Every structure is written in C-alpha cells, then in structure tokens.
Amino acid sequence: xxxxxxxxxxxxxxxxxxxxxxxxxxxxxxxxxxxxxxxxxxxxxxxxxxxxxxxxxxxxxxxxxxxxxxxxxxxxxxxxxxxxxxxxxxxxxxxxxxxxxxxxxxxxxxxxxxx
Amino acid sequence: xxxxxxxxxxxxxxxxxxxxxxxxxxxxxxxxxxxxxxxxxxxxxxxxxxxxxxxxxxxxxxxxxxxxxxxxxxxxxxxxxxxxxxxxxxxxxxxxxxxxxxxxxxxxxxxx
Numbered sequence: 245x246x247x248x249x250x251x252x253x254x255x256x257x258x259x260x261x262x263x264x265x266x267x268x269x270x271x272x273x274x275x276x277x278x279x280x281x282x283x284x285x286x287x288x289x290x291x292x293x294x295x296x297x298x299x300x301x302x303x304x305x306x307x308x309x310x311x312x313x314x315x316x317x318x319x320x321x322x323x324x325x326x327x328x329x330x331x332x333x334x335x336x337x338x339x340x341x342x343x344x345x346x347x348x349x350x351x352x353x354x355x356x357x358x359x
Numbered sequence: 360x361x362x363x364x365x366x367x368x369x370x371x372x373x374x375x376x377x378x379x380x381x382x383x384x385x386x387x388x389x390x391x392x393x394x395x396x397x398x399x400x401x402x403x404x405x406x407x408x409x410x411x412x413x414x415x416x417x418x419x420x421x422x423x424x425x426x427x428x429x430x431x432x433x434x435x436x437x438x439x440x441x442x443x444x445x446x447x448x449x450x451x452x453x454x455x456x457x458x459x460x461x462x463x464x465x466x467x468x469x470x471x
Binding site: 277279286287289292300302334336345347348349350351352353 | 390392394400401402403404407409447449451459460461462463464
C-alpha cells in the first residue's frame with residue numbers, strides 16, 4: 245500500500261502571498277488531519293477532514309483553510325502569508341475520524357519558508 | 360493551544376545507557392499513542408495503550424500506561440544510535456478536548 249503523499253516537499257513564498265499544499269491519504273483512509281510543526285511550538289493541530297467534512301479545527305486564524313475531495317485527497321491553503329507561517333506542514337491519514345483508536349499515518353511533510 | 364507536557368524536553372545519553380520519557384495529562388485519557396520522529400523525518404506510530412496499568416514491550420522499548428490513565432512513560436533499555444529522534448505521546452481523551460493533541464516531545468540524542 246502506498247503511504248501518505250504530500251506535495252510539494254519544499255516551498256519558498258513571500259509575505260502576503262498564498263499557498264496551497266496537497267495531501268493524498270493511504271487508500272481507504274477517509275480521515276485527513278493537518279499539523280504545523282515548528283521548533284518552538286511542536287506539533288500543532290490545524291484541522292481534520294472526514295468524508296469531505298471538516299470535523300474539527302485547531303486554534304489557528306482563518307487564513308488557514310482546507311478542504312477534502314471525494315477521493316479523500318485534501319488540500320490546505322494559507323492566505324496572506326506571514327513570516328511566522330514558516331514551518332513543516334504535516335498531514336496524517338487514518339481510517340476513522342481523528343481521536344479514535346486508529347494510529348495516524350503521516351506524510352513526509354511540506355517545508356514552507358516565508359521570506 | 361493546549362499541550363500535554365512531556366519530560367524531559369531533551370536528553371543526551373551515552374550509547375548503552377537507559378532512557379525514559381514521561382507524558383502527563385491533567386485529565387483521564389481513553390488511550391494513548393506513542394510516535395517517533397527521526398531527524399528530518401515524519402512521526403511514525405510506535406504503539407497504543409488502552410487499559411489502565413497496561414505495559415507493552417517492543418524489543419528494548421517498554422511502554423506503560425498509568426493506573427489512573429493520566430500519564431504514560433516510554434523506557435528504552437541500552438540505547439543505540441538508531442534510537443535518536445523525538446518521541447511524542449498522543450493522548451486521546453474521553454472528551455473531545457485532547458482529540459488531536461500531541462505531547463511536547465522529548466528529543467533523544469545518543470552519543471556513541
């Protein structure tokens with residue numbers, strides 16, 4: 245089974261721009277959750293999508309949004325980028341909705357640098 | 360945002376020494392998962408504990424869930440350089456509060 249695929253691996257953007265990240269979950273997994281990882285804040289939950297519906301959202305501003313398609317692929321969008329948005333963005337898939345007993349399977353992440 | 364504390368934050372050990380990281384929650388958990396992230400990599404699931412007082416072993420790794428289901432520990436016996444990385448606990452609460460939280464992580468360095 246193919247693992248979780250995230251594209252692109254690296255991105256360099258300028259302040260004020262917007263960016264879209266993509267995540268393809270493991271086949272059969274309906275849940276995709278997104279995390280921001282920075283050295284100072286660790287792994288911070290952004291949101292989770294399950295069957296095309298946002299199930300939960302973390303404590304991030306509205307500039308961070310996402311969606312999920314019928315094939316379970318998910319995209320995350322960040323608008324009006326700020327320097328502090330520089331981070332590793334990880335997505336994780338699981339068969340059931342987050343917080344359940346199934347482990348999370350993470351992708352390799354997208355390293356976003358905002359200059 | 361909400362965080363679950365892990366201690367210590369960093370640990371340097373000589374190869375062959377033991378290592379323990381602790382994960383503490385203020386609320387009762389339904390279960391707890393542990394993940395390992397190698398430098399430059401992504402978190403990888405290690406194990407899940409569900410029952411009060413549960414102890415599980417994976418070779419040199421021993422995972423324990425507290426009796427009150429509020430804390431957990433990961434112990435590595437005789438560390439090796441392959442154990443280098445950051446270990447995260449991922450508590451799963453009985454309410455929605457801790458649904459998606461990860462612990463603050465313990466970064467382990469093993470000196471050969």
